[in-house]
Amino acid sequence: MTQPTVSARIPSRATALGILQRYGVYIAIVLLLVYNLFFTPNFFAIDNFRTQFVQVVPVLIVALGMALVIGTEGIDLSVGAVMALAASTIPLYIGYGVVPAVLIAIFVGAVIGAFNGIMIALIGVQPIVATLAVMVAGRGLALLIANEQLKSVTDPGVLALGRDAVLGVPFSVIIAVVLVAGVALLVNKTTFGKQLIAVGGSRRASELAGLPVKRILLLVYVLAAGLAAVAGVIGTARLGASVPSTIGNLIELSAITAVVVGGTPLTGGQVKVLGTVAGALLLQFISATLIKHNVPDAYSQIAQAVIILVAVYIQRGKVSVR
Amino acid sequence: MTTTVDTVPNRTEDNRASRERIASALQSYGAAIVLGLLVIVGSIAFPTFASAGNFANIATQSSFLLIVAAGMTFVILTGGIDLSVGSVFALGGVLAAYGSTFGLAGALLLPLAVCGAIGALQGFLIAYGKMAPFIVTLAGLLGVRGLVLATTSGGSTTPLVTDEGVIALGQDSMFGIHWPVVIAVAIIVVGTLLLARTSGGLSILAVGGSESAATLMGLPVARVKFGVYVISGLCAGLAGALNAAYSSSGVPTVGVGLELNAISAVVIGGTLLVGGRGNLIGTVAGVLLLSVIQNLINQVGSLSSSVQAVVSGGFLAVVVIIQTVLSRTQRL
Numbered sequence: 001m002t003q004p005t006v007s008a009r010i011p012s013r014a015t016a017l018g019i020l021q022r023y024g025v026y027i028a029i030v031l032l033l034v035y036n037l038f039f040t041p042n043f044f045a046i047d048n049f050r051t052q053f054v055q056v057v058p059v060l061i062v063a064l065g066m067a068l069v070i071g072t073e074g075i076d077l078s079v080g081a082v083m084a085l086a087a088s089t090i091p092l093y094i095g096y097g098v099v100p101a102v103l104i105a106i107f108v109g110a111v112i113g114a115f116n117g118i119m120i121a122l123i124g125v126q127p128i129v130a131t132l133a134v135m136v137a138g139r140g141l142a143l144l145i146a147n148e149q150l151k152s153v154t155d156p157g158v159l160a161l162g163r164d165a166v167l168g169v170p171f172s173v174i175i176a177v178v179l180v181a182g183v184a185l186l187v188n189k190t191t192f193g194k195q196l197i198a199v200g201g202s203r204r205a206s207e208l209a210g211l212p213v214k215r216i217l218l219l220v221y222v223l224a225a226g227l228a229a230v231a232g233v234i235g236t237a238r239l240g241a242s243v244p245s246t247i248g249n250l251i252e253l254s255a256i257t258a259v260v261v262g263g264t265p266l267t268g269g270q271v272k273v274l275g276t277v278a279g280a281l282l283l284q285f286i287s288a289t290l291i292k293h294n295v296p297d298a299y300s301q302i303a304q305a306v307i308i309l310v311a312v313y314i315q316r317g318k319v320s321v322r
Numbered sequence: 323m324t325t326t327v328d329t330v331p332n333r334t335e336d337n338r339a340s341r342e343r344i345a346s347a348l349q350s351y352g353a354a355i356v357l358g359l360l361v362i363v364g365s366i367a368f369p370t371f372a373s374a375g376n377f378a379n380i381a382t383q384s385s386f387l388l389i390v391a392a393g394m395t396f397v398i399l400t401g402g403i404d405l406s407v408g409s410v411f412a413l414g415g416v417l418a419a420y421g422s423t424f425g426l427a428g429a430l431l432l433p434l435a436v437c438g439a440i441g442a443l444q445g446f447l448i449a450y451g452k453m454a455p456f457i458v459t460l461a462g463l464l465g466v467r468g469l470v471l472a473t474t475s476g477g478s479t480t481p482l483v484t485d486e487g488v489i490a491l492g493q494d495s496m497f498g499i500h501w502p503v504v505i506a507v508a509i510i511v512v513g514t515l516l517l518a519r520t521s522g523g524l525s526i527l528a529v530g531g532s533e534s535a536a537t538l539m540g541l542p543v544a545r546v547k548f549g550v551y552v553i554s555g556l557c558a559g560l561a562g563a564l565n566a567a568y569s570s571s572g573v574p575t576v577g578v579g580l581e582l583n584a585i586s587a588v589v590i591g592g593t594l595l596v597g598g599r600g601n602l603i604g605t606v607a608g609v610l611l612l613s614v615i616q617n618l619i620n621q622v623g624s625l626s627s628s629v630q631a632v633v634s635g636g637f638l639a640v641v642v643i644i645q646t647v648l649s650r651t652q653r654l
Contacts (some may be wrong), residue, residue, distance in 0.1 A: 075456070116514070119639065125594050132582060133642065137635025143628035165331070253460060266454050269488045298471030305465030309447065312457050 002269070002277025014299045020314050025262050027277045030287050040292050048288075050170065056284040057172045058083070058231040058248070060277060063255040063262075064183045065224030067276045070259050071187075072200040072220050073268025074127035078116060079228040079255060081138030081247030082109045086232030088142040090158065091151040091242050098157030102233050110222050112138060117218035135252070144243035162237030179227065184273040189238045193271075196220060200268030222320055257304070261311040283307075345648040352644070353607035360614050365392050368621040376617070378498060382568075384613040385502040386411075386561045387583055388606060391591075392509050393557025394584040395605045396462030396550040398570045399517075400530045402455035402596025404551065406444065407558040408580035410437050412470045412573075414562025418488070419481035419572030420473075426487040433563040434556055440466060441555020442548070449547035450475075461582070474574040483570045492567025502564045509557070514602045526550060530597025586634065587612055594649065610639075 012093040020027070035045040062079045069076045093101040112134060121131040153159070164171055187193040197214050199206045206213050228248070235247050262279030263272040286307065290300040352562040365372035390407050397404045421432030440462065447458045471477045483489055490499050517523035524544045528536040536545050566572040591608030593600025612634060619630045 119643060123643055123646055124650065125642045129585070129589055129595055129642050130639070132585065133635045133639035135635070136582060136586075136638065137632045140628040140631025140635060143626075144632065148626060148628060253464070256457075256460065260457060266457060296471070296476050298468045298476060301468030301471065302465045305461040305468065308457060308461040309453075310466070312461075313447075313451065314454055 021216060022264065024311065024314055025275055025282055029278060029282050032282070032289060033129070036285075036289055036292075043289075043292065046168075050168070051289055052281075052284055053173050054170050055288075056280050057176045058235045059251060059254045059258060059283070060176050060280040061179055061231040061234070062228050062248075062251055062278050063258040063280050064179060064273070065227035066252075066255040067259045067262070067271050067273060068183070068187070068220050069127070069197065069224045070200075070256070070264050070266060071196055071268055071271035072217060073203070073266075074120065074217070074220070075256070075266075076131045076221065076224050076228075077128065077252045078100070078112065078131040078134035078138055078249035079224065079231075080251045081135045081142065082112050082225045082228040083196050083232030083235060083251065084139050084142035084244040085112060085145070086107065086229035087236040087242045087247045088145040088244040089235065090153060090236055092145070092153050094153065094158065098155060099236055100159070101155075102161075104258065105233050106229045109225045109232070112229075113222040113225025114218065116225065117221035120221060121214040136163075139244070144245045146242060147173035148245070150241055150243050150245075152234060154240070158237045159240055162234065162240065172238065175230070175234065179230070180273065180277055187271045192216070192219070197269060197271060200270070249274065254280075254283060257308050259309065260315070263315065265315060270282055323576050342615035348479050349645060350604060351646050352641070353426060353591050353604055353611055357607050357611045357614065360611070360618070362400055362556070364570045364618050364621070365613065368406035368618070370619055371618065374498070378500070380613050380617050381486075382500045384498070384609050386504040386565045386568075387504075387580070387587065388506045388609045389509055389564070390558050391584040391587045391605050391609050392506075392513055392602055393554035394471070394581075395591075395593055395600065396513070396526060397455070397554045398585070398593050398595060399526050399532075399590050399597055399600055400547055400550050401533070401595075402448065402547065403459065403585070403595075404444070404554045404558075404635070405456065405459040405585055406440070406466055407464050407554060407583045408577035409466035409470060410555055410558035411562040411565070411577035411580050412575070413437060413440075413466055413473075414559035415566035415576060416470055416473055416481060416562075416572035416574055417559075418566040422483045422485040422488040424568075425462070425485055426491065429485065429488040429491075429567065430560075430563055433559045437555045437559025438552055439555075439563070441552040441558075444555070445548040445551030448551060449544040455551075465466060466610075470574050474572075475607075477574040477598065480574065481572045483566055488567045489570050492570070502566075502568060505560075505564065510602050510606055517601065520642055522549070523544070527598055530599070531554070532598070581611060586638045589645075590638065592645070 040047060058110065062083070066076060066079065086109050089105045090101050093104045113133070116127075116131055116134055119125045120127050161171055166174065182265050187196070195206070195211050198211060199213050199216050203213060231251075232247060236242050241248075258279035259276050260266060260279070261282060262277070263276030264270055264275060283304070286303065287300055295303075361372075368378065370411070378551070390411060394404055417433040417436055418429045421428035421430070424432075444458050445542035446461050447453050448455050451458075469615030474481065483492075494501060496504060503505050517526065525536070525541050526549075528539065529543050529546045530543055533543060536546075562577065564570075565576065588600070588605050589595060590611055591600070593604060614625060615633055615637065616630055617634065619625050
């Protein structure tokens with residue numbers, strides 16, 4: 001995936017930039033952890049890391065789907081609304097048991113994803129505006145389904161999903177790890193993964209090569225929405241309540257940031273799964289660090305903005321090299 | 323607009339040309355036609371809808387979004403996008419409230435200067451730093467909202483507008499029309515003239531149509547792109563300042579999601595997101611359409627804001643699908 005940098009005149013600078021582009025997010029995580037080791041009391045504690053990992057799970061799962069979409073040179077703004085829809089359906093079907101309720105929630109997400117995919121792949125609407133429409137309408141629909149009310153979920157199965165742990169590792173983290181592995185395999189080891197990257201690299205060339213471009217795009221949006229629905233289920237399980245008005249609010253921004261900081265270019269043609277995980281963790285650690293040092297929310301938002309800009313500026317060179 | 327060759331037009335080419343003309347007209351005036359139909363249906367269905375007072379009300383409530391959407395139109399015409407306008411709108415309001423201690427000039431100049439500078443910073447990164455507009459203005463959305471919180475002690479204080487002159491700017495009217503509406507209309511008129519009659523306006527359309535072609539023609543592409551983000555920042559800041567004057571306070575939480583409404587209005591108004599094609603009159607129709615839908619839903623009374631979100635989102639989806647199909651017809 002990584003091509004040799006072309007600038008031969010100033011090799012040292014090009015190499016440094018290349019290393020930053022490839023490993024920047026990991027370097028940033030290490031630096032941040034080292035800083036916390038020395039300057040933040042109680043940061044290096046099992047409990048703290050467990051909290052951090054549990055908190056990062058919804059963003060991480062949404063970001064996995066977002067990485068696939070961005071890999072095809074698309075964008076999905078509707079993920080937060082899909083989380084809300086998934087959350088709003090759980091109280092409706094929880095009477096049939098945990099498994100049917102969760103499956104229906106994910107199915108509803110996949111249907112929304114299919115709607116996105118049909119608009120984008122078959123009709124040719126731009127991803128940003130198609131998913132914008134679904135984002136606005138989807139959250140409204142979720143609120144209508146829930147009668148604009150918060151509904152507490154008391155089913156022990158659902159609560160276990162959010163709170164129980166195996167050998168000290170919370171269920172939600174295990175699910176996230178399994179999904180990361182699944183998406184990594186999908187991208188790197190399957191034909192579908194190669195096709196997805198080819199479509200993102202050049203849609204025209206993929207069409208000429210005879211790839212089923214429309215089907216690939218459709219499936220990518222279904223996957224992204226399905227993953228978002230899983231995040232919605234986990235978020236609901238953790239809260240013990242279905243809160244369609246707030247769940248997943250602005251998560252599309254965090255997910256896009258995690259993907260981009262992780263080294264997946266917005267121009268498509270590459271998907272960095274591990275980078276996305278690292279990007280989500282970096283954002284989580286940054287906000288945790290700022291909170292533990294009592295930095296007001298205002299400044300942590302500004303810090304996040306600066307980090308996005310720096311990360312994208314560093315990534316920028318890659319596009320011209322490719 | 324037609325791509326047919328004008329030598330010996332045969333029957334099929336005639337058909338195609340007329341079909342293209344209809345598609346093009348629908349794309350440009352579709353929003354206005356739907357708006358007209360909605361107003362007629364609304365007037366028949368709800369006697370309270372078709373009153374001068376209600377129309378004036380719709381106009382006032384639309385004026386703030388219209389100013390923001392006007393700036394957004396310029397950005398989208400170049401093929402860009404500005405996600406930061408909601409946050410800049412809030413910052414403009416807060417700064418206007420602080421600035422109002424120095425009278426009307428302070429209430430306008432402070433937000434315009436700061437919001438213009440924010441637009442300039444984003445424009446610089448996009449035009450000269452060659453970064454993607456989506457991501458730069460996404461950072462702007464977060465960072466500027468952070469600035470709003472930082473200037474209002476975490477959003478817990480709401481600075482009040484005390485100056486009589488500033489409040490008059492927001493609440494007084496001329497011949498029954500509120501000043502924000504007058505200002506919004508003036509911006510649309512000036513903007514339309516700018517786009518149609520000046521070299522700068524034509525450069526904006528050219529850059530959006532094809533950036534590489536515009537570069538080859540020797541147009542100052544970077545300067546044009548820089549300029550539209552400054553315009554968008556100024557518009558969002560001005561709208562925020564007027565909104566603060568109207569509500570006589572700079573509320574730090576306003577404008578969340580405003581960028582989505584502005585983008586929807588611009589797209590519904592027939593401006594293509596890929597750039598190069600569209601106009602401000604369409605944006606006016608798009609903004610009014612969103613406001614009228616909201617007003618009609620309020621007229622029904624029993625319907626909630628969730629229904630409104632579903633209707634607006636569904637409407638946007640239908641419009642973009644029709645537009646995509648129409649522009650495909652034109653490309654044939």
